[in-house]
Amino acid sequence: MGPHSRWLKISLLSLLALSALSGAPVRGEPYPARPVKVIVPVGAASTPDVIARIIADRLAQVWTQQVLVINRPGGGGIIAAQTAAASEPDGYTLFFGLSSTFVVLPETHDKLPIDLHRAFVPISLVSEQPLLIAAASMLGVNTLSDAIVLAKKKPQGLLYAANFRGSLPHMAGELFAARAGIKLIHVPYPGVAPALNDVISGRIGLIVETMSGLSGAIASGTVKALAFTAAQRLPDFPDLPTVSETIPGFETSGWFALMAPAGVSDEIVQKLNRDLRNVLGQSELQQRFQTLGTYARPMSPPETVSFIRSEQDRWRPMVRELAKTP
Numbered sequence: 001m002g003p004h005s006r007w008l009k010i011s012l013l014s015l016l017a018l019s020a021l022s023g024a025p026v027r028g029e030p031y032p033a034r035p036v037k038v039i040v041p042v043g044a045a046s047t048p049d050v051i052a053r054i055i056a057d058r059l060a061q062v063w064t065q066q067v068l069v070i071n072r073p074g075g076g077g078i079i080a081a082q083t084a085a086a087s088e089p090d091g092y093t094l095f096f097g098l099s100s101t102f103v104v105l106p107e108t109h110d111k112l113p114i115d116l117h118r119a120f121v122p123i124s125l126v127s128e129q130p131l132l133i134a135a136a137s138m139l140g141v142n143t144l145s146d147a148i149v150l151a152k153k154k155p156q157g158l159l160y161a162a163n164f165r166g167s168l169p170h171m172a173g174e175l176f177a178a179r180a181g182i183k184l185i186h187v188p189y190p191g192v193a194p195a196l197n198d199v200i201s202g203r204i205g206l207i208v209e210t211m212s213g214l215s216g217a218i219a220s221g222t223v224k225a226l227a228f229t230a231a232q233r234l235p236d237f238p239d240l241p242t243v244s245e246t247i248p249g250f251e252t253s254g255w256f257a258l259m260a261p262a263g264v265s266d267e268i269v270q271k272l273n274r275d276l277r278n279v280l281g282q283s284e285l286q287q288r289f290q291t292l293g294t295y296a297r298p299m300s301p302p303e304t305v306s307f308i309r310s311e312q313d314r315w316r317p318m319v320r321e322l323a324k325t326p
Contacts, residue, residue, distance in 0.1 A: 102116055
């Protein structure tokens with residue numbers, strides 16, 4: 001072997017060693033060749049976390065690689081977004097984006113530490129999830145109309161529980177109050193468990209949450225489901241009416257989207273999109289989603305971008321109005 005050949009061999013070995021140490025992908029290696037992380041902006045056992053773990057499990061089976069869900073709650077999602085955006089754009093760190101993070105934060109914070117729309121490349125929408133308006137059984141209402149009538153008798157306002165200020169449940173509650181012509185007072189909670197404690201005890205009259213968060217309390221009879229915020233009745237809950245049956249045109253749903261840090265190659269984006277769409281097309285997964293009150297909605301990357309922009313346009317007036325109130 002001549003000096004030039006030995007130098008070339010040493011250089012290639014050095015490059016491979018550096019790639020292994022840095023975690024950078026070796027050119028030509030199949031993706032993914034090692035575990036993938038999915039950063040979720042909420043705590044463990046919350047609905048988005050459960051959905052993310054279902055997706056992670058299915059992708060792990062497809063890839064025969066570990067897919068690790070990392071919880072980074074706080075800041076309305078900005079802490080997790082910062083962590084994901086700062087990662088190498090190599091497809092090995094992904095972000096599980098929530099509607100409230102992308103719809104609310106840019107409108108309510110003038111100086112976010114990152115530009116959410118430039119920091120990520122959408123892979124696909126994962127699912128949409130209608131919310132549920134429910135009442136404490138002690139409140140004595142059986143329908144949404146009953147709740148509206150009761151609230152109109154309370155000019156001081158009726159308390160309702162929802163997630164943090166600016167969350168989609170909070171915005172849905174405010175939109176419902178405005179459309180129904182009633183006064184509701186938002187009481188923010190960090191999670192569904194403490195909120196349910198106060199609703200079940202009767203200290204709070206109403207709650208806006210997901211079906212998965214309320215199903216146990218509804219089954220036990222301590223909380224009464226009143227109406228879904230979906231456009232139509234859900235096939236898994238045909239006896240539960242929609243808000244639009246009482247307030248025509250009312251509809252809102254939360255959504256989840258899988259994203260990658262900006263700069264990731266289009267080849268990886270397309271690979272992720274194909275595999276995620278295949279996973280979301282599995283009938284068993286769709287049935288499991290439906291038991292959680294969520295519905296798979298795969299899209300192409302451009303369709304996902306357009307969808308997020310349309311959601312921002314739809315909610316911008318309400319978000320800005322909420323930002324003005326103390």
